[in-house]
Amino acid sequence: MxxxxxxxxxxxxxxxxxxxxxxxxxxxxxxxxxxxxxxxxxxxxxxxxxxxxxxxxxxxxxxxxxxxxxxxxxxxxxxxxxxxxxxxxxxxxxxxxxxxxxxxxxxxxxxxxxxxxxxxxxxxxxxxxxxxxxxxxxxxxxxxxxxxxxxxxxxxxxxxxxxxxxxxxxxxxxxxxxxxxxxxxxxxxxxxxxxxxxxxxxxxxxxxxxxxxxxxxxxxxxxxxxxxxxxxxxxxxxxxxxxxxxxxxxxxxxxxxxxxxxxxxxxxxxxxxxxxxxxGRAHYDVLGSEQANLQYRRSLYVTADVPAGAILSRDNVRSVRPGIGLPPADLDKVLGRPAARALTRGEPLAWDMVGE
Missing domain, CATH: 3.20.20.70 (Aldolase class I)
Incomplete structure (x- = not known):
């Protein structure tokens, strides 16, 4: 106008x-x-x-x-x-x-x-x-x-x-x-x-x-x-x-x-x-008020006891809350590989627990 x-x-x-x-x-x-x-x-x-x-x-x-x-x-x-x-x-x-x-x-x-x-x-x-x-x-x-x-x-x-x-x-x-x-x-x-x-x-x-x-x-x-x-x-x-x-x-x-x-x-x-x-405004990053809840997102956890050298599978590893373990996106990289040591149910999965 x-x-x-x-x-x-x-x-x-x-x-x-x-x-x-x-x-x-x-x-x-x-x-x-x-x-x-x-x-x-x-x-x-x-x-x-x-x-x-x-x-x-x-x-x-x-x-x-x-x-x-x-x-x-x-x-x-x-x-x-x-x-x-x-x-x-x-x-x-x-x-x-x-x-x-x-x-x-x-x-x-x-x-x-x-x-x-x-x-x-x-x-x-x-x-x-x-x-x-x-x-x-x-x-x-x-x-x-x-x-x-x-x-x-x-x-x-x-x-x-x-x-x-x-x-x-x-x-x-x-x-x-x-x-x-x-x-x-x-x-x-x-x-x-x-x-x-x-x-x-x-x-x-x-x-x-x-x-x-x-x-x-x-x-x-x-x-x-x-x-x-x-x-x-x-x-x-x-x-x-x-x-x-x-x-x-x-x-x-x-x-x-x-x-x-x-x-x-x-x-x-x-x-x-x-x-x-x-x-507000268009926003896609983590807000300060959300920061504390990041730890409760899903991550990979050991869901059953695994002997050293046993193969990691969906029977003993899956994504659950909280978010201390590896990202769920890494699941396919983990499956089929051996456990680097004996793993206990409830442990957050980390790369040093996964063998070659």
């Missing part, structure tokens, strides 16, 4: 380097699962911090900044998790009020966790800039809103852009627009904009393809159940994982059905980082 500006394979958010050569950057998305309670939202921040996530993300909009309160068919949701609801009604329920933001940011910072948000219009960008947000996240549905991307990018922070529903040309345009407008790097998230997404639709191999095409770090915004897709994405190079979070799915909430509970999210953090560590 061509670009008017060169994308970097790494970005930095609040001092944390993000790229394929670093452990995955795990983003805990609180979304609207606060259920309209600031106290619950702050409890979610605390619970998220306890999981070991790298960042907490919220969403910054009001129903009036994201849609219109009109009674027309196209403003009604057909099918899926929110079937029959109006966009305005859904976003009224799910919004995180602007007046909560300072308290939420303060709590996250007190807990030592990076926090940023998805702005959905310019007023949201300005609010977040006033809170010194270290990055901005552009949601999949807004990835085609180039004026919003330009406005957020002009703040000079990194931009994270989800790519659900976007084709290659739209992704390239969004990335280039962000870089041209002054973003301090771009992180693209492969995303399937269905809620919940199925494993069959996850297509996490797209992560590796995007990395080859776009030259910037690539992650996964994961709406599938559980943690499997996220771990799989790390195995193909995902530099970041974003996943929705709730205190308890049983409590309900707009996004609770595809959100992880605290213990599950901690498992996500641990599993994705362990998966990254396990990737």
């Amino acid at each position: 061509s670009s008017p500006m060169t994308a970097s394979p790494e970005i930095e958010i609040a001092g944390r380097r993000i790229g394929a050569d670093h452990p995955p950057y795990v983003i805990c998305e609180l979304s609207g699962n606060h259920n309209g309670s600031l106290e619950r939202c702050l409890s979610m921040v605390d619970a998220a911090a306890d999981t070991g996530c790298d960042a907490i993300k919220i969403q910054t909009y009001t129903a009036d900044t994201i849609t219109l309160d009109v009674d027309r068919p196209e403003f009604k949701i057909n099918g899926g998790l929110w079937d029959g609801r109006s966009l305005y009604e859904l976003y009224q329920e799910a919004q995180t009020p602007f007046e909560w933001h300072a308290a939420i940011f303060e709590r996250a910072r007190k807990r030592g966790v990076t926090i940023f948000s998805s702005p959905f219009d310019e007023t949201a960008v300005d609010l977040l800039a006033g809170l010194d947000a270290p990055a901005y996240k552009i949601a999949s549905f807004e990835a085609v809103d180039l004026p919003l991307i330009r406005y957020a990018a002009a703040k000079g922070k990194p931009l994270i852009i989800s790519t659900g529903m976007a084709n290659l040309a739209e992704i390239e345009t969004a990335r280039n627009t962000a870089l041209e407008a002054g973003a301090a790097g771009v992180l693209l998230l492969h995303c399937v904009s269905s809620y919940p997404a199925t494993f069959a639709d996850a297509n996490v191999r797209t992560v590796a393809d995007m990395a080859a095409r776009f030259g910037c770090p690539i992650g996964l915004s994961d709406h599938t159940p559980g943690t499997a897709a996220s771990v799989a994405a790390v195995s193909v190079g995902a530099a970041a994982i974003e996943k929705h979070f709730t205190l308890a799915r049983a409590d309900g909430g707009p996004d609770s059905a595809f959100s992880l509970e605290p213990a599950e999210f901690k498992a996500l953090v641990d599993d994705t980082k362990n998966a990254w560590a396990a990737l």
Whole structure:
């Protein structure tokens, strides 16, 4: 893919380097699962911090900044998790009020966790800039809103852009627009904009393809159940994982059905980082951790007492564990030759025990 500006394979958010050569950057998305309670939202921040996530993300909009309160068919949701609801009604329920933001940011910072948000219009960008947000996240549905991307990018922070529903040309345009407008790097998230997404639709191999095409770090915004897709994405190079979070799915909430509970999210953090560590590099030599076990590999041993001069055969020599004797590859060189001395069952075979 061509670009008017060169994308970097790494970005930095609040001092944390993000790229394929670093452990995955795990983003805990609180979304609207606060259920309209600031106290619950702050409890979610605390619970998220306890999981070991790298960042907490919220969403910054009001129903009036994201849609219109009109009674027309196209403003009604057909099918899926929110079937029959109006966009305005859904976003009224799910919004995180602007007046909560300072308290939420303060709590996250007190807990030592990076926090940023998805702005959905310019007023949201300005609010977040006033809170010194270290990055901005552009949601999949807004990835085609180039004026919003330009406005957020002009703040000079990194931009994270989800790519659900976007084709290659739209992704390239969004990335280039962000870089041209002054973003301090771009992180693209492969995303399937269905809620919940199925494993069959996850297509996490797209992560590796995007990395080859776009030259910037690539992650996964994961709406599938559980943690499997996220771990799989790390195995193909995902530099970041974003996943929705709730205190308890049983409590309900707009996004609770595809959100992880605290213990599950901690498992996500641990599993994705362990998966990254396990990737390592192509390696064929003996590792330091294997060195002590070399002695237990197979080797040639005397398996029955052998008088001096008797012929060595499969009846009295074979390969067994441990590995003190001759290599098993030497078996054919040994068979049919005489014992140089009397041999005792259980002795490791050596060349000075084999006659000519």
